[in-house]
C-alpha cells in the first residue's frame with residue numbers, strides 16, 4: 107500500500123480547510139469529546155431524545171404534504187393518509203406513537219438527571235434549557251393532537267385553552283386571542299398547524315444550546331464526582347457504539363408498538379369527527395399529560411388549579427436550589443434516594459388519577475398526590491439536604507471502578 | 513504617514529457626566545429600533561385576534577314559537593351553543609325562591625331574563641369552568657341536582673336560572689346580549 111492519500115481523503119481535507127464540518131462533529135460527539143468512563147445505560151436517553159426529534163420532524167413533514175388544516179377537511183385528510191396515501195399509515199402511526207415514545211424517553215432522561223443530581227452546580231443552565239425543551243414539547247404535542255380534529259382533539263383543545271380564562275381580568279381576551287374567534291374553530295386549527303410545524307424547529311434550536319451547555323462542564327456520571335482527564339474516554343467510538351446499541355433496543359420496542367399495537371396509547375374517541383355541540387362524557391388528555399391534569403382537577407378552585415398545574419412544571423426551574431445537598435449522585439444519599447423513588451410512585455399515582463373521573467377515591471388520591479408533589483420539592487428536598495449524612499465519596503472514578511462499583 | 517494617527521478626528525468631547533455624543537447616538541438608535549420593532553410586531557399579534565368575517569357572524573335570529581313549555585333547545589351563535597329554555601312556572605318560582613346568600617355567584621333570576629318574556633331563559637351553553645357543554649337541554653339528559661343543567665366534565669350543577677350551584681365552575685352560565693324583535697323572534701348578539 108502506498109502512503110499516498112486517496113482522492114477522497116484529499117477532497118475531504120480540501121473541504122475541511124474551507125469549512126471544518128468533520129472537525130466540528132468530531133469535537134461534539136467524536137474522538138475529541140472526552141466523556142467519563144463510567145456512564146451507564148441511563149445516559150443513553152439523551153441521544154434517544156435527539157433521534158426521536160429527528161423521527162418526529164421527518165414523519166411530520168411528510169404527513170403535512172397530505173394533511174389539510176381546515177375544520178371540514180382535517181379529519182378526512184387524516185383518514186385518507188391512513189387508507190389511500192402510500193405508507194401513510196406508517197407515517198401517521200410513527201408520528202402519533204413517536205410522540206408517546208418521545209415523552210417516555212424525556213421522562214426517563216429527566217429522572218436520570220434527578221437521580222444523579224445532574225441539575226446541580228455547574229449544570230443549572232443546562233437543566234433550565236432541558237425544562238424549556240420539555241415545555242416546548244408539551245405545547246407541540248398538544249397542538250399536534252388537535253390536528254386530526256377528532257372529538258378528543260376538539261374538546262381537549264377547548265378545555266386546555268380555557269385554562270387561560272382563569273387569569274383575572276384579561277383571561278377571556280386571552281382565550282379569544284388564542285382561538286382567533288369565540289370558540290375553538292377553523293382559525294384555531296390553522297394557527298395550531300402553523301405553530302405545530304414551527305415549534306419542533308425551535309426545539310431543535312434549544313437542543314443546540316442544551317448540547318453547548320453540556321459541553322462546557324462535560325457529562326455528569328453515576329458517581330456524581332468530578333471526572334479527571336484520566337477518568338475520561340473519547341465519545342467516539344466508546345459511546346457512539348453504546349448509544350447505537352441503545353437505539354437498536356429502543357427501535358425494537360417502538361416499532362413493535364407502531365406495527366402491532368398502534369392504537370394502544372390513543373383514545374378511540376378521536377376516531378370520531380369533532381362535534382362542537384356534543385361534549386364527550388369523559389375528556390382525557392394523552393397519557394403524558396395525565397399527572398398534570400390530575401393536579402389541575404385536584405384543586406376545587408379554578409385559578410388555583412391552573413396555578414398548581416403550571417407550578418408543578420415551573421418548580422423544576424428552582425430544583426437546583428431547592429435541593430440543598432452538595433452531593434450529586436443519589437448513590438451516596440441514603441435518605442434522598444428513597445424519597446426520590448417515593449416521588450416516582452407519586453407521579454405514577456397522579457398519572458392513574460388523571461385518567462379517572464374526579465370523584466371518590468381518585469379525587470382523594472389526586473389531592474394526596476398533589477400535596478406530596480409540592481411537599482417533595484418545597485419542604486422535603488431542602489430538609490433532606492440538611493439532615494442527611496452522605497456516604498463517603500470515592501476519591502476518583504478510577505478508584506471506584508477498580509473497587510467494582512463504578 | 514507616520515503622523516496619520518493624529519490626523520484622525522478626536523473623540524467627541526465628553527459631557528459633564530462622562531456621556532458622549534456617541535452614547536447619545538447609541539441610545540437613540542436602540543430606542544428607535546425598539547419602537548420600530550414593537551410597531552412591526554403589533555400587526556402580527558393582532559392578526560391572531562378574531563378577523564372581520566368572524567366578527568360579522570355575531571348575530572343569530574331564532575323563532576321561539578316551536579318551543580313548548582318545559583322544553584329546551586340549543587341553537588348556535590358565534591360557533592357556540594346557546595341554550596333557550598321555555599321554563600315552567602315552577603321552575604321560575606324555584607329560581608326566585610333561593611336566597612342570594614346561598615349562591616356561589618349571586619345574581620337575581622329577574623336580572624337574567626327579560627321582564628315580559630321571563631319564561632324564556634337564554635344562556636350561552638358553555639360551562640364557565642373549562643368550556644364543556646352542560647347536559648340538560650334535551651329531554652333525555654340529566655339536568656343535575658338543581659333542575660337546570662349538569663356539566664359532566666368536572667361535575668358542575670346549574671339551576672333553573674343557569675346559576676352555578678355546585679361544582680368547580682366559578683360563575684353562572686353567561687347571558688348573551690339579545691333582543692326580542694317580535695313576540696316570538698329573538699335576535700342574539
Ligand code: HEM
Pocket residue numbers: 159162163164165166167168169170173184198201202205208243246247248250251252253254302303305306307309372
Ligand atoms: C417535537 C416534535 C413533534 C411532536 C411531539 C409531535 C406530536 C404530534 C402529535 C401528538 C400528533 C397527533 C397524532 C395523532 O393522534 O394523530 C401530531 C400530528 C401531526 N403532526 Fe406532529 N409532532 C412533532 C413534530 C411535527 C413536525 C416537525 C411536523 C411537520 C410539519 C408535524 C406534522 C404533523 C401533522 C401534519 C399532524 C396531523 C396528522 C396526524 O394527526 O397524524 N409534526 N403531532
Ligand code: FES
Pocket residue numbers: 639640641642643644663664665666667668679680681
Ligand atoms: S368544564 Fe364544566 S365542570 Fe369543568
